Every structure is written in C-alpha cells, then in structure tokens.
Amino acid sequence: MDVHRSIENKVITIYDIAREAGVSAATVSRVLTNNANVRNEKKQRVLELIEKYNFKPNAMARSLSDTKSKVIGIIAADVRNPYYADMFVACEIAAQKAGYTVMLCNSLGEQIQEEKQLEKLQEQRVDVIIQMGGRVDDLVSNKSYVEKVNQLMNTIPMVVTGKLDGTQCYQVQIDAMKCMDLLTEHLIELGHREIALIGGRMDVLSTFEKFQRYKQNLSKYQIPFREDLVSEDGGYDYETGYTYMNRMLGQGIRPTAVIAINDFAAVGIVRSIQEHGLCIPQDISVVSYDNTYVSELLSPKLTTADYNYESFGEKLIETAVAAIEGREMPKIQLLPPTLIVRESSGRAPETKE
Amino acid sequence: MDVHRSIENKVITIYDIAREAGVSAATVSRVLTNNANVRNEKKQRVLELIEKYNFKPNAMARSLSDTKSKVIGIIAADVRNPYYADMFVACEIAAQKAGYTVMLCNSLGEQIQEEKQLEKLQEQRVDVIIQMGGRVDDLVSNKSYVEKVNQLMNTIPMVVTGKLDGTQCYQVQIDAMKCMDLLTEHLIELGHREIALIGGRMDVLSTFEKFQRYKQNLSKYQIPFREDLVSEDGGYDYETGYTYMNRMLGQGIRPTAVIAINDFAAVGIVRSIQEHGLCIPQDISVVSYDNTYVSELLSPKLTTADYNYESFGEKLIETAVAAIEGREMPKIQLLPPTLIVRESSGRAPETKE
DNA sequence: TTGAAAGCGCTAACAC
DNA sequence: GTGTTAGCGCTTTCAA
Numbered sequence: 001m002d003v004h005r006s007i008e009n010k011v012i013t014i015y016d017i018a019r020e021a022g023v024s025a026a027t028v029s030r031v032l033t034n035n036a037n038v039r040n041e042k043k044q045r046v047l048e049l050i051e052k053y054n055f056k057p058n059a060m061a062r063s064l065s066d067t068k069s070k071v072i073g074i075i076a077a078d079v080r081n082p083y084y085a086d087m088f089v090a091c092e093i094a095a096q097k098a099g100y101t102v103m104l105c106n107s108l109g110e111q112i113q114e115e116k117q118l119e120k121l122q123e124q125r126v127d128v129i130i131q132m133g134g135r136v137d138d139l140v141s142n143k144s145y146v147e148k149v150n151q152l153m154n155t156i157p158m159v160v161t162g163k164l165d166g167t168q169c170y171q172v173q174i175d176a177m178k179c180m181d182l183l184t185e186h187l188i189e190l191g192h193r194e195i196a197l198i199g200g201r202m203d204v205l206s207t208f209e210k211f212q213r214y215k216q217n218l219s220k221y222q223i224p225f226r227e228d229l230v231s232e233d234g235g236y237d238y239e240t241g242y243t244y245m246n247r248m249l250g251q252g253i254r255p256t257a258v259i260a261i262n263d264f265a266a267v268g269i270v271r272s273i274q275e276h277g278l279c280i281p282q283d284i285s286v287v288s289y290d291n292t293y294v295s296e297l298l299s300p301k302l303t304t305a306d307y308n309y310e311s312f313g314e315k316l317i318e319t320a321v322a323a324i325e326g327r328e329m330p331k332i333q334l335l336p337p338t339l340i341v342r343e344s345s346g347r348a349p350e351t352k353e
Numbered sequence: 354m355d356v357h358r359s360i361e362n363k364v365i366t367i368y369d370i371a372r373e374a375g376v377s378a379a380t381v382s383r384v385l386t387n388n389a390n391v392r393n394e395k396k397q398r399v400l401e402l403i404e405k406y407n408f409k410p411n412a413m414a415r416s417l418s419d420t421k422s423k424v425i426g427i428i429a430a431d432v433r434n435p436y437y438a439d440m441f442v443a444c445e446i447a448a449q450k451a452g453y454t455v456m457l458c459n460s461l462g463e464q465i466q467e468e469k470q471l472e473k474l475q476e477q478r479v480d481v482i483i484q485m486g487g488r489v490d491d492l493v494s495n496k497s498y499v500e501k502v503n504q505l506m507n508t509i510p511m512v513v514t515g516k517l518d519g520t521q522c523y524q525v526q527i528d529a530m531k532c533m534d535l536l537t538e539h540l541i542e543l544g545h546r547e548i549a550l551i552g553g554r555m556d557v558l559s560t561f562e563k564f565q566r567y568k569q570n571l572s573k574y575q576i577p578f579r580e581d582l583v584s585e586d587g588g589y590d591y592e593t594g595y596t597y598m599n600r601m602l603g604q605g606i607r608p609t610a611v612i613a614i615n616d617f618a619a620v621g622i623v624r625s626i627q628e629h630g631l632c633i634p635q636d637i638s639v640v641s642y643d644n645t646y647v648s649e650l651l652s653p654k655l656t657t658a659d660y661n662y663e664s665f666g667e668k669l670i671e672t673a674v675a676a677i678e679g680r681e682m683p684k685i686q687l688l689p690p691t692l693i694v695r696e697s698s699g700r701a702p703e704t705k706e
Numbered sequence: 707t708t709g710a711a712a713g714c715g716c717t718a719a720c721a722c
Numbered sequence: 723g724t725g726t727t728a729g730c731g732c733t734t735t736c737a738a
Binding site: 011054058059060061071078079088089103105123151270271297298 | 414
Binding site: 366367368378379381382383385386389410411412413414415416417418419 | 715717
C-alpha cells in the first residue's frame, strides 16, 4: 500500500494530458520533445495542462523508447578526496549544460566494487561511463578488468582519466610530465638543488611518469640523482608525507625543497618539518600536486600544480558526449596544468647556494 | 549511427535468452527476479546463457513495468565539502546494502538549482529523495520551496537532514544542542570561562540552535554572556574564522577558548591565533564541529564533535526505504554526536583560573 | 498537422 | 512449473 500515491495524487501521464486537451498522446509527445510541428492552439492547451498538473515525463519510459537514457555514469575512486570531488562537480555542471544527468559511484579502493559499479551502470543503461581513479590509474592494466571493460564497450563507450591498455577507452589526462616540469623548474629557479620527492606508488601511471620526469629534469640541470631523496613506494595520504619526512630528517638528510605527490602528503611533510623546528619556506620549500582547497587551508599555504578542474570536467563531458554520438575524438587528450605559487616555496637557503 | 552497437554486439534481451534456452520470456524473468519457482534444469540453462552473453536486465524496462526504480535521489549542498562527501558516501554504502542505487545532485548554493534537481529526480522517477543541506537548513522555511516539495510529495517521499516546515518530510538530524553541550562542558571542565563562538548564520537552524544552547549553557554555569565573544552573522569557511578571530584579537579581546562553527572556520581561527603569536591550546583552546578529515590535517589536530557519518547514512537510508515501503517511522529522529578530543583543547591558562 | 499503432524490455496476473 | 498476455509511459513511423 503506497501512501504516497493516493487516488487524487496518481502520477499522471501523457495520456491524461492528451485526454483533457482533446488531442492524441502523440501530439503531447510532440510538444514535449519539440521536434515536430503542432498547431499553436493545441500546443498551448497541452502546455497549460502540463503546467497545471506539474507533469514531468517519465524518463524511464522515454529511454526505453528511444534507447538513450541521457545519463552519464561516473565511477570515482572516492569523492571524499577533494581531487575527485572537484572533478565530479565540474563534470556534473558540464553534463547539465549538455542536457545530461550524472550518476556517481565510488569504488573506494575496492577492485570488486569497480566491477560491480560497471555492471550497475550497465543495468541503468547509462549512455557512457567516465572512470576517474582506480584501475585506470594502474601503470600496468589489470587483465581481467580490461576484459570486463572490453565486453562492456560493445555497448557502452568509456572515457577514463588514466589509461586502460588493450581497450579503446578515450583518455583525458592531466599532463603529469608537464606538472613535474612546472614544479622542478620553479624550484630550480629559486636556487634549489637538493630536491626530495615524497609519496606515491610506482605502479600508478601518473606517479611513475612524474618520477621519470623528475630524474630527467635533474639531469637536464646537471643535478645528481640521490636515492636518499626519494621515498620508496608510499601512499597519497598525510601519514606517508609525515613518516617519510620524519625518516629523512631523522637521518640527517636535509633537502632544501620537497615535492609532495599530492596536497595530503604535503600536509604531513609540512608538519614533520615544523616539528623539527624548521621553517617553511626559509629552511625548506614544499610544493605539491592537485591544488585542492587543502593547499589553502595549510599554514603556510601551498605552492601547487593546478589542473583547472572546470575545464577538465568540460573536456571529459565533451569527449563522453562525442563518444555517445559516435563523433570522432582523439583517443588521448592531455590537459596542461598551471603553477600556483603561494607561501610554501621560496629561495633556497644561502648556505646551500 | 551508433558505432558501439554493431550487429554482432546488439544489446541482448530476455527474449534472446528465452529463445536460445527454449523457454518463455516470463521464465527468464522468473529466474532473474528469483521470486517464483522454475524447474532447476531450465533455470540452469537460462543462467548459463545469461553468463555467456553477459546479460544485464534493462533497469529502465524493469522500473517502467513495476513502477519502482530502486534508485534514491540525493540532493546535497556541495560534495566538495567533506561534511557532505562523508554523508553521501555513507548513504551510498548503506543504499547498496539495501539494494538501491543513489543519484547525487549538488545544488551548490543556488536556490534555483535545488528546484531543478527536484524536478530532474522526479523525471528519473527515483523512489525517494534525500536532501542534505540547502533550503532544509533554513531556520524559517522558504514558502515557495515548501509548496514545490509538497507537490512533489504527492508521489515521492522525502527525508531531509534539517527540516521543512509545512511539509511531511522525514527529518533525520544531528542533535545540535547536544553537540553544543559536549563542546561547552568539555571546555568548562578544563576551566574555561571566556568562551567565544565564531562563525555561522543565525538563519540556519542548526546554528541558531547551537547559539541558543550556548547561552543556556553559560547561564547554567553562571558565566555571563558577552556580546563581544560571539560573531555576528558569518559564514562557514576559512575566511569567516580568520576574519573574526583577527578582529577579536585586534580589539584586545582574549577568550581562553573558541568554539568554531565547523572545521573550516576553525582553520581560519587557528591561523589567526598563531599569527598573533599565541599558542594552541596553551593560550587559547579551539574546538569545532563536524570532524571532517580537516580536523586531523590541522596542526594542532582539532578537538571536534563527531557525527558518526556511517550510522548517519544508515539511518538516512533506513528511513528513506521505510518511506518508500510505506512503513511507519518517526517524523523526527535525532542522532547523538560524540566528542573527539585531540590536541587543540587544553586547560585554561593559569592566570584565568 | 495529427492520430493510430507498434515497439522499447521487462514484470505479473492469469490460465493451463 | 510454465507460457500467454497485458500493460508500464513514452517516441516514432506510417497514413491520412
């Protein structure tokens, strides 16, 4: 017994509208979709009734009929991470502009979840799936996931923020190398030559690329690479930054600058440095990736690489919509980051120059 | 021309399965829904084909047929705020357990957006709508929004994290008064008697309640209420905390403790205090609301009121599902907060005792 | 310009 | 147990 659908409140359909307007359901549909001519007089009558009853066409019925749901499925690693939250909201806004609705699923680091989400979105008959984070970040793509996706892509196109080798997913990525260039060049210009790199796992594509680029950049400026200035595999959280920085400082290793793999790691790094009685940026500069709001909350505020989430979202949706419509798009699109200089980076200490 | 649906990859239906299994579509449907007996032999044949073709039933068709979409619409103010992100993820997890999918919309502080989202979710024929933040936070509910919601509730039940006077929405709220009790009692026990309250707007229900309770608690402990220790209407962000604390300290007003309206405001307050050369908690204690991860990132880590997002999400979904099924539920449910003591609160300075 | 009718893919009532 | 049938609410030919 559904209390929310009493007799006087039955949910109304185009047939109800049609009957009262003295036209056929087809005609009501025509004014709804607005892609066929209807005599103005009738159109007005229909419009008034729609208004009167606050009629909203049933999206399920519509998509059943034209096999397009007008919804974009999004799988994110975790929206509680502001990086994904920023991207998701940017996508939502862009999608709305394009006439689409989004449906968000969080995989929360669970590989099984990712596959379940894929299936769920498939059941919902979303028109396209965008995946950000998770398996698509892997340096070497997971075989069974690739198979799953390939199977799915027989019917639903996908766009990812990383890659998925062996699939035809569209890739919209931030230019990780360029990010590293921005950060290292900024530091080197400030006179730094002992630059640490902390956080991140090497089996993550973007991290791996950053690490490679870091080495290239050092050698470009004739700075020797030092094993003791980079963390072995770590994570992307506060703990990672805090632990590695503590270890480094504890061993008497004193870089003049630290590149954190993201804003969270940076927070841990900053805390460790401050607890060691050192000042940022006077003694040590700290820079990072992502430019989430965390970088503005911290004291000092962080110098960080920004991705321009708004245009990232737009590009993602643009690509997704193009994929739906079967229009050609480049398989890989790289987005340029920009550097946001704040308080956490400064000239290298005198003694080091 | 849909490139993703070539001939060999047509999306298959129960009819395809039925034909190949030599049974009727109804039988396939029966094994799908699993709520009618099917001879085991046939069942197996069907199951194998489902597996073979990786068949996923079309959720649109299903909901069209039984007028239940099994999706829960969620309107949040802004998932980029960790408070909402935590709640959303908790809801998503609870919803999945209950066999539901969630659809998230962010209103982003736009009143028009809120109404649009309502309509969109209505079109999607979600089974229930949960709104967290936005108009449901208003101390005095917006007339036209109430009307809109009442209209909607003829067909779709709603549950809100605040209230909507003049509607029959289910309310699942955090006990704001209890929150304030926790914080003030903690501070008073630590010997504080000059307790400031910073941030928040008085036209927001929970803030208003906190403010009232703050006054009650002071009087309960015979502490005089001082106008100069509370901010007039402010916001819920870093700036608010920073600005008000600066003003207070600048005017020579020196509370021994500050209650921030949320973690973000707390960050601004902490920074202001530190910039004035004061120590937390030795000179001034700072406590806040929400226990988002921000409270752990900050230095010192914040003492804050926690809401147990997991059970909040569960309660929200439980109520939503009950509403869908027409089961009785209390119209108002209050969730008890708990106090998380970290580094930012300590005994009041000696001179003040 | 408009209506009749078929169909989108599924569920459920009804027979057998 | 299982098939037949009738919708669910919309869009879209096809005729008129």
